[in-house]
Amino acid sequence: MPKTNRPPRISDVARLAGVSVATVSRVLSNPEIVAETTRKIVERAVQETGYTVNMTARNLRQQHTGVVLALVPNLANPFFSEILSGISQVLRRDALSLFIVDTWNYPGLTLAPFLNHSRSDGVIVLDGQLDPALFAHPNCPPIVQACEENAALSTHKVITDNKAGSRQAILHLSRLNHRRILHLTGPVQNSLTIARRQGFEAGLMQAGIGPDEWLEPVRGDFSVAKGDQTAQDILAMTTPPTAVFCDCDEMALGLMGGLKRAGLDVPRDISVVGFDNIELSRYCVPRLTSVRQYRSRIGSYAAELLLDERRQYASQPRTHILPTELVVRESTATAKA
């Protein structure tokens, strides 16, 4: 029983059990190597003192932390939760815990202290916009990138085939005779925006729609509000598009709302396609046609790679590309004549 009110230490347990601290430690982390009788005694002493191991001390000694960090650009986007769940499932197998930090909450420097091997055993970066200098840090734990990619950062990457995804979408629209297709993009420098734009253009080319027919893309920001606002822009056009491809479902949802409010019917007057296939897309009216990503798989794959890296199976950084699937629903129809 400890004299003061401080939490019990391992030595308190040892004293009460009449054994050495080494033995107590072994009971706690390697029970099978200590004799049955001693183990029983120690376990009872642990109970009695209410002892719990001090993680900080253990981590210091063992030179690891037991946590991996996920850097997420914006938690408000439900898109990430399934990825995180995929990560977390894999980590659990190695008794690692997943901590999430919303990088949106850490403007600038404040992020640096996290990127240290004394803070975490590894980090999964879901934010492609972070300053690569942050990771140039000498004592940085292993990193893998997922979803978004940072060209300046040489690590394993797990991304979906964004280019193929948007090309699929465009091809679908072109089969429905759409030629005037507007692209509502994400933020300009974003890696997703870039890849999806490439697929968009590739799709148009493949459909025999040349650059002279292309519409100027509208620069968005992945927000519902921007989608809504874009509806106004479309209404103001002299020859509006017959279809809009949006770089994410949130914008598509906002857009459909705006169009409907303006008296246009989706898909009769105008078709809309989204990207990500968030849950709501199945339930809105009309149900949204969208490019599906295998989110859970992105997460688990990234976690596997991190675990390998951690076990010193350091391999040449590779980019692992996951397929997409076009989910055709009700928001797309044949182009108006």
Added chain:
Amino acid sequence: MPKTNRPPRISDVARLAGVSVATVSRVLSNPEIVAETTRKIVERAVQETGYTVNMTARNLRQQHTGVVLALVPNLANPFFSEILSGISQVLRRDALSLFIVDTWNYPGLTLAPFLNHSRSDGVIVLDGQLDPALFAHPNCPPIVQACEENAALSTHKVITDNKAGSRQAILHLSRLNHRRILHLTGPVQNSLTIARRQGFEAGLMQAGIGPDEWLEPVRGDFSVAKGDQTAQDILAMTTPPTAVFCDCDEMALGLMGGLKRAGLDVPRDISVVGFDNIELSRYCVPRLTSVRQYRSRIGSYAAELLLDERRQYASQPRTHILPTELVVRESTATAKA
């Protein structure tokens, strides 16, 4: 320069700079108390060695961790992100970092190791369903609850006035002559569900609608799917309600979709009210009338309380109640005759 490839220690810096480790430590954490010239020398040595302080060792010595944990029931719900952002802003003032764990990802026991003062300096619990035994732990850091409350857990609580919120909503509906109001609730044991149900019933009473006129509530789960499904249930009723009050916006959105798909018009045929006022509610068609919570304020308030607790200003656990505001939009209208 370290012999091996291990990361540099403070003693490496000290040797290079020709000072004691104590001095180096002071330069790093209390620069102003060391002489200008020495400081310069040390800073250069830090640069040269690429030294970064080992957080684990520092934390062990200082008996704290610099992190506070937020336990969130389900990250897929965008409702939480603004709360988290509120928390994070307050914590930054004390140089604390916010780590988020999605309790949904940690079924059962695996959560216990987190609730330890060697893991975090405090925890903010947003999940009211967690087993109180988890927190009965002897070495648990200070706790405050937010949003949802766990009656069995005696801590500071920051919650919105759910009862008042739903009563406001019902009164609004009753002023529009609605009497047959259906309640689509959250999960049965959930504290929010209970409080909102109370407000619902109080509102009906106040509007002069007695229990004999009440409709049996529909038990939901805060999911869009459940809202959609409820639309079917309503259609099957012989005398359907003229209005539906939903315990969250997600369900309301799903419900509106389902109703619209069935050919009913919101709000002409049936009015819908949500709770939480998520971003999308402003953009759907029709725009959703909803009960607003001051999410950011919930978060920052909870964080303040935790900080106080941490500074030993331990006070009697209190429940702090924040107001709500009914945001009237387009999904509610006069009841059909």
Added chain:
DNA sequence: ACACAGCTTGGAAAGCTTTACAATTTAAAA
């Protein structure tokens, strides 16, 4: 009776800092 192996346990070092206290140097005051 002895040698040897295997199982248990204890002592003490190592993991890396921060910080109380003491010691030294420097500046100021008398």
Added chain:
DNA sequence: TTTTAAATTGTAAAGCTTTCCAAGCTGTGT
């Protein structure tokens, strides 16, 4: 010049584990 105070730096302990190594003990085979 001496005394006193202030500023700066160093030494060593403390924070709490885990784990290497050695030692003790038990039992078996010769």
